Amino acid sequence: MTVTIRPAVDSDLFAWHALYSGYGEFYGNPLGDQKAVLVWGWLSDPSHPLNALVAEDASGALVGIAHYREFPRALAGGTGLYLDDLFVSEDARAAGVGTALIERLRELAVEGGHGVVRWITAADNERAQAVYDKLATRTSWVTYDLEP
Template identity: 55%
Template sequence: MHTEIRPAGDDDFFGWLPLFDAYCRFYETDLDDAKALIVWNWLRDEANPLQALLAVDEEGTPIGLAHYRSAPQTLTASVGIVLDDLFVDEAHRRSGVARALIEHVRERAAELGTGGVSWVTAADNTEAQRLYDELATRTTWVTYEMSA
């Protein structure tokens, strides 16, 4: 199977939406129309740092997504990339699509001359962690969240 990795374009909303919806469901978060449109508008706004890649199959159907953004890294005085969301349609998992998306983000980081790519995942997302452990170094950092 040939998969193309490319930036999401203006005409990709209806291909991106089912993937983002499935990603939200995976993390037990409801996706309503308002939230979907807000995120899509962030992705399409050139002033917003959030960007999207799509993995598409031979027919041009999106089968995976990656949302990422550049972020200053003060300890290294460089700019890194944060991979916020990564999702591959269940029927296409274990076929190299997630790896290709992550590698594409890493190439983008290299273009920026940055400190690399970082991301977090749920502790129980062990299937994804097998791939992540092959591609990156697991850190000792602990993540905290605070409500506004």
Template identity: 50%
Template sequence: MAHEIRMAGDEDFFGWLPLFEAYCEFYETELDDAKALIVWNWIRDEHDPLEAVLAVDEEGTPVGLAQFRIVPDTLQATRGIHLDDLYVETGARGTGVGRALIEFVHARSREVGTGGVTWITAADNAEAQRLYDELARRTTWVTYEMDA
């Protein structure tokens, strides 16, 4: 099954929304209409760093998404990409969609600098980590979060 990987466009909201909703559900985060519209507007705002790419099946239905942003790499004095969100619908998993989305984002990182791509995942997301371990180097960095 072939998939087209492309940047999300204005007309993609109703194809993007179920994927983002499923992503939020996977991470046990509620998605209401307001939050969905805020994130979509970030994606579509040319002045906001958040971008989105979709994997689209042969019928034109989005089956995967990657959301990312260009970030400075101060230690290397270049720019790279932070991959914020990656989601592939259950029926399309194992078909190369996740790999293709990451490779698309990686190619985009070479357009903006030499910083490459970084991302995090949940420690118990073993299925995704199998793919990530094939594509990238696992680091020793520890992530911290401070609530608002």
């Protein structure tokens, strides 16, 4: 599948919402209107650190999204790009869309002088891991969440 990877724009709202809702459903965390408005507001605010890329197919339909942000890497003395969310519509999976989104993030990292593109995925998301293992190095780090 041929796709164009580009930054999200205001007119992408409804297609983005459908994809991001699918992402929330996949991880058992429904999006809901309040959360959707909040996140879209972040993505629409140039001063907010969260950014979005979209994958657009030849017909102009959005088939994938990637949310990312810059983060400091104190011990490395530099910065990286953190991929928070990656989702590809069911009918576009296994067509290289996820890979294209990640490769664009790699390009943005090079352009921005960042030392790494980093992300996590669920331990049981084997389908995604099969793609990620071809693109990046699996680390030995373990992630923790502390509820405030």
